[in-house]
Amino acid sequence: MVGFKSLSAIAALSLVNSAQAWYNELPSCVSPFKPFVYTGCFDNGAPGTKEALSLRSDLDQNDMTVEKCVAHCKGNNYRLAGLSYYGVCYCGNTVSTALLPEDQCTFPCSGDSTETCGGDTQINIWMDPTFPSPEDQTDISEYASVGCWTDDSSQGKALFYRQDNLASSEMTNDKCLKSCLDGGFPFAGTEYGGECYCGVVIGNGTALATDESTCNMPCNGDSSQTCGGPARLSLYVAKDLQSLEPCGSPPDESSTTPGYPTATTTTTPGYPTSPTTTKTTTKSTTSSPSTTKTTTKYTTTKATTTTTAPVCTATTVIPSNCEWNIGKWCSNPVPEWDDKKGCLISGSKCFLQSASCFLKAGLPGALSCFKYKEWCAALDLYCIKNCIGKHCDKDGFVQKFPPHGLPPTTSTSTYPCPTTVTTTTKATPTPYPTNDCPPPNPTGICTQPTNKWFGYGPGKPVGGIELPIVTCNNVWGDWKKGNIFKLYTDKDSKKCPSYPVYQFPNACADACKSQYEQCEDVYAESCKKGYKTYSYKDADAACKAQYKDCLIVNKWVQGYGHCTTWDC
Known part of the structure; x- marks a missing residue:
């Protein structure tokens, strides 16, 4: 395909919906749209490994239907929608996991038991037929530059899928574009000389920079190229990776066959194909004389042999x-x-x-x-x-x-x-693990500090990370030795540190330190890497201030009078 020019790309941006950071998704599509095409049952990866689709949505998995999931993915401009484990909704642009037999996807959807929502580690995937065919989208010339973009909004990143698979020291625009193309992302951008980001939409609060010269950092892997700047993104867009009928535009029904649409049989690397199975899908529609809105109902029928x-x-x-x-x-x-x-x-x-x-x-x-x-x-x-x-x-x-x-x-x-x-x-x-006593009530004896300047206090710790619990020891042998308190920082309480009564201030100090480590490693670091929208400098300062205050308010806390009897 022939890439389009920068001016037309900028014009295209005005028609694209925007979104906030990854944890604040766009609303589901409520406009009528062409029904998604069922493509099959796929492996969703073992827990802890890469899942089939890139975005796990925030939708309520306890009341999920196929209609809700596809509408959400349509509203967020994704090509694919997937359902797993009774109602976990995923969206994505490509899928690289294996196609599985249909009988491995058997879990009923939590919001409609007549529909199927994957399995333990399996996922049913549906595809939006309004996207251009992916078979020719193999060249980074699909992307055209749309200039220097701001990336310092308090509402989130301009693009929120960082490509950590690329080495920062070797970053070039071509490498970034290829990585985003392989993921099916219509937007790509480089920043700070060595960072690459991809996305399906542009984040709220970001815009074309008034001074294009603020994108002034050479790419780490090729000094002749420019890779954004501090909080500035060299942005590219590929129109042919976007839906021809985005949410809000009327569906083109001119080529729609009555009944449920059939999935394409073209096999393309990175995209699902329609399987040959006994699973059939039907579409029923309801209409009112006063409206032209069509509601698509995705139902599933399976043939079984006994x-x-x-x-x-x-x-x-x-x-x-x-x-x-x-x-x-x-x-x-x-x-x-x-x-x-x-x-x-x-x-x-x-x-x-x-x-x-x-x-x-x-x-x-x-x-x-x-x-x-x-x-x-x-x-x-x-x-x-x-x-x-x-x-x-x-x-x-x-x-x-x-x-x-x-x-x-x-x-x-x-x-x-x-x-x-x-x-x-x-x-x-x-x-x-088998403990000598049930775990105690998780009411800690140590105190969460308060600081009006940084805004933290009881029930409102920095980054939402609570002070670890210090309370009665639930391991009889250890308690009997005089270590009546325990700091619960491991899922196996036998591995958690324990303390005698005279060392109780040390237990609180250790709890403060553990909270600080979590605050830095999770909250501050997620700000640094763009997972959170706050300044790393401010997050780091808040974590350190809370740790200092925590040590002060707990310095003279005593454990006398607590956990004096074995109450199991």
């Missing part, structure tokens, strides 16, 4: 020891329960693990530790609301609030029997 086996089969499902997988960190599963007391114990165990998530997950994964804390809060609320005067259990909770961890393992045994009954039993897991 065979008779000469043996009985028993399948045992063993829950995973990794209930939440975030970056380099896995949580221990919270214990099973069947009453309010057991539920609250599990909630305490959940909260006490959260500090270890921030300490060990690594960026950018650690930013999802806040989702784990939200899950713990939901568990605590479930205990209070659902366990009053009636039975409550873990299964009821996880059905409403599914964790995001490694899948369970199964073992199957067969034996002769007169019928062909298949039974499934769920093994009751032993809480891991």
